[in-house]
Amino acid sequence: MPGVEIELEDVSKSFGATAALAPITRRLRAGQTTALVGPSGCGKSTLLRMIAGLEHPDSGIIKLGSEKPSTMASRGALAMAFQDPSLLPWRTVRANITLGAELAGTVDPQVDALIDLVGLTGFGLHRPAELSGGMRQRAAIARALVSEPEVLLLDEPFGAVDAITRSRLGKELPPIWRGRGTTAVLVTHSVDEAVQLADRILVLTPRPGRVVADIDVDLPEGGDGRDVRERVFRDLAGQVLDALEKAA
Amino acid sequence: MRFKGVAKLALIIVVWELLVLSAAPNVLLAGPSDILRHAFDNAGLLARAALETTGHAALGFLWGNLAAILLAALILLVPRAEGVISSLALVVFSLPLIATGPILRALFGPGDGPQITLAGLAVYYTTFLAVIVGLRAVSESWIDLMRVYGRGAWTTLTKVRLRASLPYLFVGLQIAAPAAFLGAMIGEFTGAERGLGVLTLRAMRALQTEATWTLAVLSAGIAMAGYAGLGWIGARLFGGAPPLLLFAPRSRPARHAAAMAVETLGVVLLILLLWHGLMEVLGLNQFFAKRPLDVFGFLAQQPARATLLGALGQTLSFAFPGYVLGLALGAGLAALIVLFPPIERATLPVAVALRAVPIITTAPLFILALGRGFAGTVSVVAVMTFFPTFVACLQGLRQAPGQVTELFASYGATRTRLLLSAQVPAMLPAFFASARMAVPAALLAVTTVEWLATGNGIGVLMALTASTSDYNMLWSCVAALAVCAAAIYGFVGLCERAVLSRYAPEQLA
Numbered sequence: 054m055p056g057v058e059i060e061l062e063d064v065s066k067s068f069g070a071t072a073a074l075a076p077i078t079r080r081l082r083a084g085q086t087t088a089l090v091g092p093s094g095c096g097k098s099t100l101l102r103m104i105a106g107l108e109h110p111d112s113g114i115i116k117l118g119s120e121k122p123s124t125m126a127s128r129g130a131l132a133m134a135f136q137d138p139s140l141l142p143w144r145t146v147r148a149n150i151t152l153g154a155e156l157a158g159t160v161d162p163q164v165d166a167l168i169d170l171v172g173l174t175g176f177g178l179h180r181p182a183e184l185s186g187g188m189r190q191r192a193a194i195a196r197a198l199v200s201e202p203e204v205l206l207l208d209e210p211f212g213a214v215d216a217i218t219r220s221r222l223g224k225e226l227p228p229i230w231r232g233r234g235t236t237a238v239l240v241t242h243s244v245d246e247a248v249q250l251a252d253r254i255l256v257l258t259p260r261p262g263r264v265v266a267d268i269d270v271d272l273p274e275g276g277d278g279r280d281v282r283e284r285v286f287r288d289l290a291g292q293v294l295d296a297l298e299k300a301a
Numbered sequence: 302m303r304f305k306g307v308a309k310l311a312l313i314i315v316v317w318e319l320l321v322l323s324a325a326p327n328v329l330l331a332g333p334s335d336i337l338r339h340a341f342d343n344a345g346l347l348a349r350a351a352l353e354t355t356g357h358a359a360l361g362f363l364w365g366n367l368a369a370i371l372l373a374a375l376i377l378l379v380p381r382a383e384g385v386i387s388s389l390a391l392v393v394f395s396l397p398l399i400a401t402g403p404i405l406r407a408l409f410g411p412g413d414g415p416q417i418t419l420a421g422l423a424v425y426y427t428t429f430l431a432v433i434v435g436l437r438a439v440s441e442s443w444i445d446l447m448r449v450y451g452r453g454a455w456t457t458l459t460k461v462r463l464r465a466s467l468p469y470l471f472v473g474l475q476i477a478a479p480a481a482f483l484g485a486m487i488g489e490f491t492g493a494e495r496g497l498g499v500l501t502l503r504a505m506r507a508l509q510t511e512a513t514w515t516l517a518v519l520s521a522g523i524a525m526a527g528y529a530g531l532g533w534i535g536a537r538l539f540g541g542a543p544p545l546l547l548f549a550p551r552s553r554p555a556r557h558a559a560a561m562a563v564e565t566l567g568v569v570l571l572i573l574l575l576w577h578g579l580m581e582v583l584g585l586n587q588f589f590a591k592r593p594l595d596v597f598g599f600l601a602q603q604p605a606r607a608t609l610l611g612a613l614g615q616t617l618s619f620a621f622p623g624y625v626l627g628l629a630l631g632a633g634l635a636a637l638i639v640l641f642p643p644i645e646r647a648t649l650p651v652a653v654a655l656r657a658v659p660i661i662t663t664a665p666l667f668i669l670a671l672g673r674g675f676a677g678t679v680s681v682v683a684v685m686t687f688f689p690t691f692v693a694c695l696q697g698l699r700q701a702p703g704q705v706t707e708l709f710a711s712y713g714a715t716r717t718r719l720l721l722s723a724q725v726p727a728m729l730p731a732f733f734a735s736a737r738m739a740v741p742a743a744l745l746a747v748t749t750v751e752w753l754a755t756g757n758g759i760g761v762l763m764a765l766t767a768s769t770s771d772y773n774m775l776w777s778c779v780a781a782l783a784v785c786a787a788a789i790y791g792f793v794g795l796c797e798r799a800v801l802s803r804y805a806p807e808q809l810a
Contacts, residue, residue, distance in 0.1 A: 107445050127451030139442035143464055156450050156460070206449075 056203050056236030057118030058083045059104060064113035065261075066099050072261035073099045076113060079255065079264065086227065086237040088247035090293060091257030092301060097240045098136075098208055100262070104238060105133050105206050117204050125204065129157040132202035134210045138193035140181040146192050147177035153200040161199050170225060171195045172218070186213040191222065198229060205230055205237040211246060223249045224279070244293045248272070248286060249279045254293055258300040266296035330670065331514035339511040340519070346500070347519060354496040355523060357413055357485035361420020362477055365484075368421065369428035369473070377436055377458065388568040389575075394426035395786035397745040398484055399752050399760060400779045402491030403767035407589040407775070416488030416496065423484030424477035431473025435466025471535035478527030486520060490752065491767070505668070505753055517666050565791075591776035599773040609762070609774065613781055616747055616758035619675065623682025624743040630683065631690025632732055639698050639724060640716050652691050664746070668754045678750045685746040686739040690732070697731025698724045726804055733797035740790045744782060 059081040066074040074096035081087045089097040102108040103115055106122030117125045125131045132153065140149045147164065154161040168177050171191040173184075181189055190213045197205060211219045227250050230237050241247050247254050248270055256266035270289060272279050280286060314333045321332030331339075340347060372390060376383045398419050405415035439461055447457045489498025497520050504512035573593045580590045587595070600606050638645045664681045671677035701723045709719045751760025759778050766774040 102445075105445075105449050107448055123451065125451075126449055129451060131449055131451070133446075133449045135442045135445065137440070137442050139440060139446050141443065141461065141464070152446075152460075153450050156452060156456065 055234035056083045056085075056205075057120075059204065059236060059238065060114070060116040061100075061104075062114045062116075064100070064103060064110045064115055066096065066103065066108065066111050067261075075261040075263040077262075077264055078113075079267075081236065081238060082253070083236050084231070084234040085252040086231070086239060086250055088239045088241055088251035088254045089257060090241060090244060090247045090254055090297065091262055092259050092297070093242070094260050095257040096260060096262035097257055101133075101206050101208055101238060101240050104204070105131065129153060129159075129200060130203040131206070132197040132200055132204075133206040134190075134194050134197040134208065136209045136212055138181070138186075138189040138213075140189055140192055140196075142181050145178050145180060146173060146184065149181065149192055150196045150199050152196060157200070164195075164199055167195045167199050170229070171222070187215055187218050190214050191218070194222070194226065198226070201233055202235060205235050207237060207239040209241055210239070211241075211243075219246070220281075244290050244297070245281050245286075247293065248290050249281065256293060256296040256300060265300040266293070268293060268296070331511045335511045336515045336518055339515045343512075343515075347497075347515070350495060350497045350500050351519060351523060354416075354482065354485050354489065354498065354520075357416035357488065357496065358420045358481040358527075360413075360417045361422075361484055362424055362474075362481035364417065365421030365424035365481065366428045366474060366477060369425040370432055370470070372425075372429050373432035373436060376433065377462070378454075384564065385568065385571065388564075389572065390426055390429055391790070392568070392572060392783065392787055393422065395741045395744075395790060396422075396779065396783050397741060397748045397786070398423055398487045399490070399745060399748045400763060400782045402487055403763055403775055404779055405488070406492045406767065407772060408585065411492075411494065413493075415491060416485045416493055416498075419488035420481040420484035423480040423487075427476045427480065428470070428473035431469045431476070432466055435469025435473075436462045438469060439465045468535065468539045471531065471539065475528055475531040475535060478531050479524035482520065482524040482527065487749065490749070502753065514666060589770070589772045591772055595773060596777050596780050600777055605774065605777070609759070609777055609781055612757075612759040612762040612778075613785065616744075616751065616760065617785070619678045619751075619758065620682055620743050620747040623679040623747065624686050624739060626679065627683040627686025627743070628690050628732075628736055628739065631687045631735070632694045632728075635691050635694035635698055635728070636720060636725070638695060639720055645695075652688055664750055664753065668750065673754045673756070677754070678747060681750050682743050682746045685742050689742070690735045690739060693731040693735040694728050697728035699727075700731070701727040729801055729804065730797075733793065733800070737790055737793045737797070740793060741786050744786050748782070 061077050061079045061081070063076045063078055064074070065072075065076040073094075077100065089100060091097050099108060103110050104117070104122060106126055115122060117131070120128075122131065140146075141152070144152070147168065148155075150168065151161060151164055154164075165177070168174060171194060173188060173191060173195070176184060176188065181192070184192065190210065194207075194210055197207070211222060214222065223246065239247070239250055241250075251270050254266075254268045254270060255264050256268070257263065258265050268289070272285060272289065281290075318332040318334060321330045321335070324330050372386060376386055401422060402415055402419055405418050409415050409418070436458075443461050443465075444457055447453075447461060450456075452460075485496070486498040486501070489496040490502055493499050497516055501513065501516045501520070503509075504516060577592050577594075580587075580592055583590075591599075600609065634648065638648065667681045667684070668677045671680055698720075701719075705723050706719065709723060714722075747758065748760035748763070751758040752764050753760075759782060763775060763778045766772070766778065
């Protein structure tokens with residue numbers, strides 16, 4: 054299903070006396086991948102959770118297309134990969150990946166292809182406890198992708214993955230959701246990861262988070278276009294780092 | 302491994318036999334050969350009694366666990382009811398079974414009702430706690446996942462919580478198996494016609510050493526077989542050993558004293574209303590089914606009040622030293638094991654195994670060996686308190702994070718310093734939780750020993766009043782024990798809060 058535009062209008066959030074996020078107004082374009090980058094505690098995960106409907110903003114409106122997050126979630130058109138893989142330990146890898154489809158009462162024909170793609174070939178019938186941390190994280194990403202969501206939310210999805218796998222997944226996974234026109238929002242600490250995966254990067258200040266830079270990533274998909282060793286890549290990463298330092 | 306186990310068992314049997322052979326004739330001990338001979342000579346009688354008691358225990362196990370699961374589900378579906386449901390469940394659990402027995406006997410009359418009900422009462426609280434802990438032992442991100450899929454509380458319950466709670470439920474069921482047997486036996490102590498409890502009572506009163514030992518070994522064996530069998534099934538179903546569940550969840554966060562007083566008063570009033578209402582709704586005869594006002598009226602008179610308070614004082618004078626001794630020995634041995642790990646290999650498997658034995662079924666042995674006075678009674682109470690405290694404290698001492706232990710090691714700290722500065726604070730919640738849970742257990746132990754043997758205290762008063770149909774005094778005894786158990790439980794909770802806030806404030810967070 055093609056993605057929808059995400060509209061954030063004056064969205065803010067506090068936890069008790071602590072302001073986590075200053076009012077933010079932005080439109081995240083349909084079919085694009087937007088990365089939220091900022092120091093720890095700047096509210097980027099909070100913003101992602103509000104887009105998912107897991108937290109309610111203190112003020113402002115969040116719309117996914119014309120819907121509220123909860124409405125989209127109830128249609129099964131929203132998917133999220135968490136920092137922690139959150140696999141149910143009593144289900145096999147395959148059963149974990151198809152959980153969303155099972156809840157929606159549908160059968161996903163591409164689950165095996167996706168298991169192969171995330172490098173879990175032959176592990177479909179294993180339990181999560183039998184996998185390494187990186188393999189679990191890949192299963193969690195496959196679970197988020199398998200339902201072909203309109204909006205895909207990724208909260209530091211490659212945090213527990215080793216550098217080589219991270220690089221491989223960074224090259225192989227984005228084309229899947231981009232090819233489907235999915236709107237994706239990614240939270241990450243890694244500037245390189247943001248440049249590698251996103252079409253647009255929002256840089257947030259320390260708490261309360263405010264957007265201080267809105268950078269388009271105009272690098273070609275595929276080939277060496279998003280290779281961290283390429284000069285254009287390093288220039289763009291430097292631009293994001295400058296914005297982060299200025300914000301701090 | 303299996304050979305080692307068999308060899309150890311054989312060694313224990315040989316040492317036991319030799320001890321009996323070398324003991325003075327006035328020591329009331331029976332050895333394995335005596336027990337085997339008695340069991341062989343009375344095989345039919347023992348088999349029938351064992352079948353009877355096991356049947357009562359199984360039915361109580363079924364009903365008690367069912368009630369526990371329903372109560373836990375109710376709390377999950379109506380979270381606001383948690384305070385009231387948990388308090389009521391705790392008060393009923395705090396009633397020593399030996400006190401509830403005569404009341405049930407009066408209400409049910411002859412038959413199996415009291416045995417089955419007591420077996421149910423003996424199991425429901427630990428299973429209730431296990432299920433509650435299990436239903437909540439889910440990762441926040443699993444709940445978030447369900448919400449991202451647009452699913453509500455029901456799908457979360459059926460797809461996540463119920464399945465996640467199964468290993469905990471099994472631990473609860475495992476602990477419940479010997480508890481059900483204990484409940485059934487106590488039910489039989491209080492006036493049944495058949496069963497191992499009846500035979501135990503007769504053997505005790507006739508000072509039949511061999512019979513008493515045979516019955517204790519048989520009872521403990523059946524209870525341990527239930528415990529081991531369910532543990533084996535749990536391990537096969539859920540892979541590896543299920544999680545240890547040794548104590549109640551920590552008390553709820555501190556509230557204002559006035560709010561706590563109002564809540565306590567509310568629960569007390571609710572209990573009195575339920576007590577009165579139940580008697581009225583069931584239309585029970587006021588001659589044997591006393592209402593709260595009957596008890597208040599009776600206790601307003603002398604010498605009834607003085608008699609009751611005198612007996613209660615005697616009971617507490619036995620219960621308190623045994624309770625403190627059991628706690629101290631449990632925590633002390635756990636600390637010793639941490640300081641000298643090789644001790645663990647010798648003690649822990651025995652302690653974990655004995656935790657499954659309904660100690661009360663072996664109480665007659667203590668009385669035979671140590672006499673009917675202070676030593677025998679205090680020993681039973683101490684043993685009853687010791688095992689759960691020991692295992693919980695050992696688990697608690699190991700709660701200290703590995704990184705903290707390594708940090709102390711990197712500073713070259715001694716084991717004693719590590720124990721005092723890191724492991725004991727980590728152990729305190731487990732210690733206090735087991736101290737709270739041990740309150741009803743200690744009262745059960747002391748009243749049962751009094752009932753069976755000593756001729757002192759409120760246990761005997763209940764036995765006498767049950768046989769003379771003095772229901773005013775019987776109900777007053779039960780009410781006094783319930784108030785006592787709840788008050789001591791509350792007092793331990795206050796001590797827990799005071800100690801933790803001073804020595805381990807992070808444990809109250």
